[in-house]
Amino acid sequence: MDLKSLKKQESKRKISKGYMWALFCAVFWGIWYLPGTVVWVLNPFDEMYSAIAETGGDGTALIITAVLITAFNALTVMLALMLWNGVLGKYKELGRTLKEFHPCSKWFFLASIFGGPMAILGSFIAMGFIGGAFAAVAALLYPVVGSILAYYWYGEKISKRAAIGIGVIIVGGITIFGGGLLTELSSGNVQWIGYLGGLMAAAGWGIEGAIAGKGLDISEPDVGLTLRFLGENIIWWIIVVPVLALLGYPMYSFALQAFEPMTMLVLIFAGITFGFCYVCWYKSFPLIGVGRGQGIGNLYGLFAIIFIFLFFGDVPEWSIIVGGTLCVIGSFVMFTEDTSALETLRGE
Amino acid sequence: MSGNRPIKFRILEILLDGKERWNYEIVSKIQEEYDMQGNYNRDSINFDIIELASGGMLKDVEQKVDEDGIYKKSFLLHKYVITDFGKARGSDACLRYV
Numbered sequence: 001m002d003l004k005s006l007k008k009q010e011s012k013r014k015i016s017k018g019y020m021w022a023l024f025c026a027v028f029w030g031i032w033y034l035p036g037t038v039v040w041v042l043n044p045f046d047e048m049y050s051a052i053a054e055t056g057g058d059g060t061a062l063i064i065t066a067v068l069i070t071a072f073n074a075l076t077v078m079l080a081l082m083l084w085n086g087v088l089g090k091y092k093e094l095g096r097t098l099k100e101f102h103p104c105s106k107w108f109f110l111a112s113i114f115g116g117p118m119a120i121l122g123s124f125i126a127m128g129f130i131g132g133a134f135a136a137v138a139a140l141l142y143p144v145v146g147s148i149l150a151y152y153w154y155g156e157k158i159s160k161r162a163a164i165g166i167g168v169i170i171v172g173g174i175t176i177f178g179g180g181l182l183t184e185l186s187s188g189n190v191q192w193i194g195y196l197g198g199l200m201a202a203a204g205w206g207i208e209g210a211i212a213g214k215g216l217d218i219s220e221p222d223v224g225l226t227l228r229f230l231g232e233n234i235i236w237w238i239i240v241v242p243v244l245a246l247l248g249y250p251m252y253s254f255a256l257q258a259f260e261p262m263t264m265l266v267l268i269f270a271g272i273t274f275g276f277c278y279v280c281w282y283k284s285f286p287l288i289g290v291g292r293g294q295g296i297g298n299l300y301g302l303f304a305i306i307f308i309f310l311f312f313g314d315v316p317e318w319s320i321i322v323g324g325t326l327c328v329i330g331s332f333v334m335f336t337e338d339t340s341a342l343e344t345l346r347g348e
Numbered sequence: 349m350s351g352n353r354p355i356k357f358r359i360l361e362i363l364l365d366g367k368e369r370w371n372y373e374i375v376s377k378i379q380e381e382y383d384m385q386g387n388y389n390r391d392s393i394n395f396d397i398i399e400l401a402s403g404g405m406l407k408d409v410e411q412k413v414d415e416d417g418i419y420k421k422s423f424l425l426h427k428y429v430i431t432d433f434g435k436a437r438g439s440d441a442c443l444r445y446v
Contacts (some may be wrong), residue, residue, distance in 0.1 A: 103441040286402035
């Protein structure tokens with residue numbers, strides 16, 4: 001075969017593989033909202049919620065319960081990623097990367113602060129207060145946060161096309177948040193904490209992406225992601241959970257009760273889907289470019305709505321469907337720029 | 349010093365001199381230094397190079413068909429050179445300790 005047709009074949013193979021990874025990411029990410037929503041009504045989390053609500057009020061109870069759920073989510077994601085790295089034979093590389101704290105792994109630990117206590121906790125709060133479909137679609141705003149940060153932080157240019165995409169996503173965001181708020185304002189019962197959770201998810205993932213990218217540039221993504229979740233586990237199990245326990249919340253007694261078959265099954269399901277959605281996301285980038293990878297990855301919002309409809313029979317509000325569609329369209333507009341132009345932008 | 353830094357650090361370090369190198373040259377050097385024999389490791393190291401190139405740190409400057417099977421028979425071979433961005437990231441990560 002000649003050079004030209006081989007080049008064509010190679011790029012075809014790369015592109016189809018890349019789209020496959022990105023699509024897997026969207027499916028896994030979308031499915032994650034199923035266990036994320038179900039876990040709220042399972043023992044011990046429902047009991048924990050009512051036990052704390054009796055003395056501390058609904059808002060506190062929800063946040064404390066969300067902390068424990070997020071902590072377990074981080075733990076099962078870590079297990080899934082350790083298994084994945086074992087299969088790939090990357091434990092040695094994991095050790096080598098962990099040791100490079102200053103140039104590399106510090107970025108993962110920093111990213112985990114925004115990814116964990118902000119984005120994932122916010123997502124669980126939004127799922128608990130408002131619902132899975134809202135939580136999924138609200139987080140679609142993350143690219144806006146990410147690109148604005150990159151603009152101020154490393155002076156990355158925002159092209160006209162990207163600006164149009166950001167505009168469409170913001171209109172989508174206003175629809176998602178505004179639609180739900182209007183209905184609730186008229187009924188006089190606004191779940192402010194849930195909406196705050198949605199914003200935390202969007203802002204947290206935007207910031208996480210901007211920071212983690214600095215470390216992921218120069219490390220293997222399978223390894224980098226594992227370190228990012230190592231950071232999150234440290235935050236929850238060594239810092240936050242013990243502090244809350246010292247403050248008198250029954251963290252450990254309920255945490256021990258989580259080792260029930262059904263609860264564990266749902267938590268492990270959450271860990272596998274979430275862990276692999278991250279892995280697939282990063283695998284797609286070198287093959288089809290970060291832009292298209294993120295654009296297709298963002299289809300998760302629509303997948304989440306479809307899965308939630310199929311499994312729970314919940315038909316989401318029109319504002320969530322319209323707003324979610326706008327966000328996905330916006331991310332396609334924003335991300336599907338000519339990649340060759342993007343590469344040179346970054347190289348200089 | 350070799351063999352105990354993350355693989356992508358080492359790849360950047362090898363290319364920091366600004367010379368163009370074929371992917372099979374880099375891959376076999378890493379395989380030897382890190383004691384990572386076998387096709388699976390070979391492909392995984394090559395994917396690291398592809399990732400560095402897509403991150404804008406390396407540039408794919410030349411391709412040729414692997415007629416003789418030096419790397420993978422009748423597949424494409426790629427020649428890479430480090431970019432300015434790659435030099436900045438590479439020296440940031442690698443040179444501080446050298």
